[in-house]
Amino acid sequence: DVISVEVFGEPNYSKTGIVIPPTARISYPLISGGIFVGGKTTEQVAAELKKRLDEYIIDPQVTVTLDRVGSARYGVLGRVGTPGVKVMNRRYNIYEAIAEAGGIAKDGDSKRVLLLRMTPQGGFSQTLIDLNKLTSGKGQVPYLLPGDQLIVPEKRWSVSKILDAVGKASAVRILFGSPF
Numbered sequence: 001d002v003i004s005v006e007v008f009g010e011p012n013y014s015k016t017g018i019v020i021p022p023t024a025r026i027s028y029p030l031i032s033g034g035i036f037v038g039g040k041t042t043e044q045v046a047a048e049l050k051k052r053l054d055e056y057i058i059d060p061q062v063t064v065t066l067d068r069v070g071s072a073r074y075g076v077l078g079r080v081g082t083p084g085v086k087v088m089n090r091r092y093n094i095y096e097a098i099a100e101a102g103g104i105a106k107d108g109d110s111k112r113v114l115l116l117r118m119t120p121q122g123g124f125s126q127t128l129i130d131l132n133k134l135t136s137g138k139g140q141v142p143y144l145l146p147g148d149q150l151i152v153p154e155k156r157w158s159v160s161k162i163l164d165a166v167g168k169a170s171a172v173r174i175l176f177g178s179p180f
Contacts, residue, residue, distance in 0.1 A: 002068040003042065005049060008061035013053065017067065022147070023122055030056050036120045039145050042066055072146035076101035079108030079152045093141045094129065097150055104131075107154050114151040115142065 004016040005028070018026055024038025031052050037045050046064040053060040072088040074097060081102015092100070094115065104110050110131040116124045127142075134141050144150075 001066060001072065003037070003045070004065050004067055005046075006063045006065075007049075007053065007057065008063070010057060010060065013057065013060075024118070024120075024147070025122075028052075038118070038120065038147070074144050074146065075149040077149060077151045079105040079154055081105065088144065088146055092144045094131070094144065094150060095134075095141060097144055098131075098152070101150075104152055108152045109155040110152070112153055114153070116149040116151065117145060118147045 001020045003018050003020065003026075005014060005018065007013040013029055015028070020026060020037060025034045025036050027034040028049065031049075035045070035048055035052065040048075042064040046062045049064070050060050050062045053062065069089075073085050074088050074092065075083075075085045076097055077083045080098060083101060086097070086100060094113065098104060098113075113129045113131055115127040115129055117127070119125055129142070130139075133139055
């Protein structure tokens with residue numbers, strides 16, 4: 001995504017064409033360490049910037065606009081019909097994401113779908129999901145966030161084997177084409 005930030009009456013602190021990197025952390029004048037914008041609305045980002053700039057500018061009036069959408073992606077890997085990285089052009093739950101990837105293959109394990117989600121610190125959180133329990137109404141169906149990866153293992157694979165095979169760093173490279 002690409003955003004623009006306008007600070008009313010402060011052209012030195014207004015920025016246009018800010019490309020959101022895979023880490024979802026943007027750098028901004030006067031704010032050390034930048035600001036994490038992943039999964040936030042433009043209003044939430046504006047409120048965070050206003051709060052952080054208030055230390056330097058008297059009552060800053062901040063407006064954040066979304067200039068371009070399209071960099072939001074998610075991945076569905078493993079034992080599905082067509083694994084790969086997909087563009088997130090709307091909100092998807094995990095069923096829709098797996099369906100878009102051709103569904104779970106015969107040897108895929110629907111009881112142990114792994115959701116990898118990037119944390120604000122740049123690491124990953126891991127959630128094991130039993131789709132069979134969700135389809136029977138035992139639990140809430142999670143929605144994907146940009147950067148999420150669903151991994152559908154073979155029935156005989158252990159979770160540690162899945163993580164060893166994918167590797168957290170390679171997951172980021174697969175999803176974003178990032179060199180790190």
